[in-house]
Amino acid sequence: MTFKTRTTLVVVFLLCLTVGLGIIYIACREILSMPFRATNDTLHQRGAVITLDLLIPEGTHIDEKMTIGQVIRIRIEKPKGRLNTFVTNISESVPLKYRLLGTTVLYFFWTFLFLVFLRIFTWMRYSRALSISFLAGAIVYFFMPDLLPGRADDAIFLGWAIAFVILVQWYPKRRKLKSSHA
Numbered sequence: 001m002t003f004k005t006r007t008t009l010v011v012v013f014l015l016c017l018t019v020g021l022g023i024i025y026i027a028c029r030e031i032l033s034m035p036f037r038a039t040n041d042t043l044h045q046r047g048a049v050i051t052l053d054l055l056i057p058e059g060t061h062i063d064e065k066m067t068i069g070q071v072i073r074i075r076i077e078k079p080k081g082r083l084n085t086f087v088t089n090i091s092e093s094v095p096l097k098y099r100l101l102g103t104t105v106l107y108f109f110w111t112f113l114f115l116v117f118l119r120i121f122t123w124m125r126y127s128r129a130l131s132i133s134f135l136a137g138a139i140v141y142f143f144m145p146d147l148l149p150g151r152a153d154d155a156i157f158l159g160w161a162i163a164f165v166i167l168v169q170w171y172p173k174r175r176k177l178k179s180s181h182a
Contacts, residue, residue: 036055
C-alpha cells in the first residue's frame with residue numbers, strides 16, 4: 001500500500017467519521033428536543049418495549065412543555081443516594097487541595113490495582129497494561145462517590161485515560177513508519 005493510497009483511505013475514513021458523527025449529533029439533538037410527555041404516551045400506546053418512564057425523577061412533575069433533554073438534565077442533577085449525600089457532606093468540610101489530593105490518590109489506587117492484576121495474571125506488556133489500567137481505573141472512579149462534587153474530575157480522568165490509550169496505540173506506529181522511511 002503506497003503512501004498516497006493510505007492517505008486517501010485515511011481522508012475517506014475521517015470524512016465518513018465526521019459525517020456519521022454529524023448525523024448522530026443532529027439525531028440526538030432532535031430526539032432531546034421532543035416533548036417528553038407526548039413521546040412517552042405514544043410509546044405506551046404502541047406497546048413499546050422501552051419507554052421513557054425510567055427517566056422520570058421521583059417527586060418531579062412533568063408538564064406538557066418539558067422536553068426529553070430537560071427531563072434528563074433534571075434526572076442527572078438530582079442527588080443519587082445516601083452514600084453520595086454522606087460523602088458530599090463530609091467532603092465540604094475538607095479543604096480543596098486535600099480533596100484534590102485524595103481524589104488523585106483514589107484514582108491512581110484503582111489504576112495501580114488494575115495494573116497489578118493485569119501484570120500478574122496476563123502476559124501483557126507494560127504499555128498495554130498501563131493504558132488498560134488507566135481506562136479501567138477511570139471507569140471505576142467515574143461510578144463511585146468521590147470527594148469532589150460534580151463530574152469535572154471524572155471527565156478529566158476519563159479524558160486522560162482515553163488520550164493515553166490513543167497515544168500508546170499511535171506512537172509505536174508512528175515510530176515504525178518513520179524508521180521505515182528513513
